[in-house]
Amino acid sequence: MAATADHSTTGATAPAYYVSTPIYYVNDRPHLGHAYTTVAGDVLTRWHRQRGEKVWYLTGTDEHGQKIMRTAEANGVSPQQWCDKLVEEAWKPLWEHLEIANDDFIRTTEERHTARVQEFVQDLFDKGEIYKGGYSGPYCVGCEEFKLPAELLDGATADEKLCAVHKRPVEWLEEENYFFRLSAYGPRLLEFYAANPDFIQPASARNEVLRFVEQDLKDLSISRSTFDWGVPLPWDEKHVLYVWVDALQNYITAAGYGSDPERFAELWPASVHLVGKDILRFHAVIWPAMLMAAGLPLPKRVVANGWLMVGGEKMSKSNLTGIAPTDLTSHFGVDAYRYYFLRAIPFGTDGSFSWEDFTARYTSELANDFGNLASRVAAMVGKYFDGVLPAATAAGDAEQAVADGLTAAVAAADLKIGEELDFAGGLAAIFEFVKQVNGYLTTQEPWKVAKDESEEGQARLATILYTAAEALRATAVLLNPVMPSTAEKLWVSLGAEAAGLGALGAQTVATAADWGRLPVGATVTKGEILFPRLEEKPTA
Numbered sequence: 001m002a003a004t005a006d007h008s009t010t011g012a013t014a015p016a017y018y019v020s021t022p023i024y025y026v027n028d029r030p031h032l033g034h035a036y037t038t039v040a041g042d043v044l045t046r047w048h049r050q051r052g053e054k055v056w057y058l059t060g061t062d063e064h065g066q067k068i069m070r071t072a073e074a075n076g077v078s079p080q081q082w083c084d085k086l087v088e089e090a091w092k093p094l095w096e097h098l099e100i101a102n103d104d105f106i107r108t109t110e111e112r113h114t115a116r117v118q119e120f121v122q123d124l125f126d127k128g129e130i131y132k133g134g135y136s137g138p139y140c141v142g143c144e145e146f147k148l149p150a151e152l153l154d155g156a157t158a159d160e161k162l163c164a165v166h167k168r169p170v171e172w173l174e175e176e177n178y179f180f181r182l183s184a185y186g187p188r189l190l191e192f193y194a195a196n197p198d199f200i201q202p203a204s205a206r207n208e209v210l211r212f213v214e215q216d217l218k219d220l221s222i223s224r225s226t227f228d229w230g231v232p233l234p235w236d237e238k239h240v241l242y243v244w245v246d247a248l249q250n251y252i253t254a255a256g257y258g259s260d261p262e263r264f265a266e267l268w269p270a271s272v273h274l275v276g277k278d279i280l281r282f283h284a285v286i287w288p289a290m291l292m293a294a295g296l297p298l299p300k301r302v303v304a305n306g307w308l309m310v311g312g313e314k315m316s317k318s319n320l321t322g323i324a325p326t327d328l329t330s331h332f333g334v335d336a337y338r339y340y341f342l343r344a345i346p347f348g349t350d351g352s353f354s355w356e357d358f359t360a361r362y363t364s365e366l367a368n369d370f371g372n373l374a375s376r377v378a379a380m381v382g383k384y385f386d387g388v389l390p391a392a393t394a395a396g397d398a399e400q401a402v403a404d405g406l407t408a409a410v411a412a413a414d415l416k417i418g419e420e421l422d423f424a425g426g427l428a429a430i431f432e433f434v435k436q437v438n439g440y441l442t443t444q445e446p447w448k449v450a451k452d453e454s455e456e457g458q459a460r461l462a463t464i465l466y467t468a469a470e471a472l473r474a475t476a477v478l479l480n481p482v483m484p485s486t487a488e489k490l491w492v493s494l495g496a497e498a499a500g501l502g503a504l505g506a507q508t509v510a511t512a513a514d515w516g517r518l519p520v521g522a523t524v525t526k527g528e529i530l531f532p533r534l535e536e537k538p539t540a
């Protein structure tokens, strides 16, 4: 956990803006696909913190089930030892490295989770929502999910069928299980979707769920008795709870369900569940039905992101295409990494990562458009005004146009990033503004104006440089949720805090467009280069 939100700005009872990521399976180390969602949630929650809202950002790990158990066995350790090792050595350190400011990290093997999960399912059992039955069908351990025959691909032999996601053979399972009466919830779910058109996003995801629920829902097998790595059913300890039913509850157990009613009232229902499109049905069908059965409110939104692809396939460790985020951050840096995936791929659609595309965006958008602007402005304030920010005493239409451009950029970014989760659109708006400031300098030519030593000439020069520095002040605020280290470097180079503006983290979206906030007299220094020239692409 890199940082903790300051919750002091709002009253204790105000509902919090609560965002969750999926909890990740710890059978393996994280790859770019996992980091993609976690970074998106981090940017979203940092944006809302910067609005001054009370925010709660949750991530964690999904540690039960057959997949984890088999991985641990194959490695000659107990499942718990395996999970502890992966969480501590791989998952938590990655989130810290990527500057993820989560407020909590839930592990499904923690007692605070398992004890509440048992109470939740006992309650459903007592209400008659769970009954005993038998089931047989094809099961994919990779997905931890029963499949329908129509969803499978043909395998190498006539009998073999493959999971369409993992391209691995499914297993035939036949056992006595407990079932949740999911089939009873179809009409109520459809009613809920109709009354809450924004519940599932994007529209393609919503349509997929509607089509699925409009067919008859089947009851859901929620227990397994052939292995024991899971939460035991309290009324029949020969069974462990199906890993998905266990996992989904992390969103309430971490938020204080059954343990801290006050906190739970403040946090639940969640504002946004971020999920990959492959786990949409669990979140938009099964989870809401379970909550309805328990009499709890439903989350406000489930937003599905697309997949990062490699060679036309979902990037994954099981397909041996999983790339470690550190392979990229060691070359491009953490902030550029956080920026790139959100800027390059419209949120909600699949996208391919390419080294060339990343390099091109790094060079043109980050290093040239943004980084050079910051260093040129600091250098000119240094050269012409000894590093002391002068006042804009001769502002006219050109300066007004920059201020107007900022107002438009803040409004667009706030709507797109903060509400629509259109990170690419929001970043495009911010970088349009950066381009506008570059254009302003190109037209105003301060390096030529500097040669005019008249009072008028010097007033123009001061005005141009103040305008550019003030534009950078706002840009640092707008980019802070996306590239926190870079924004901080810029903040330091503008001397903003020392001049009385306060810490970057204390700036708000609401005041970002208030023109003239950067105090005259601020000490502007050249500081660190924001985006250094890239080394050659590593060959290995």
Ligand code: MSP
Binding pocket: 021, 022, 023, 024, 025, 032, 033, 034, 036, 037, 062, 247, 248, 249, 250, 275, 276, 277, 278, 279, 306, 307, 308, 309, 314, 315, 316
């Ligand atoms: N443990 C479950 C989630 C339980 S949530 C109550 C799970 N874990 S997972 O580790 O397999 O996947 C977690 C998330 O990573 C999913 O949202 C999945 O879509 C996402 N991704 C895995 N590979 C991905 C890509 N190549 N691209 C983008 N996201 C992908 O499912």
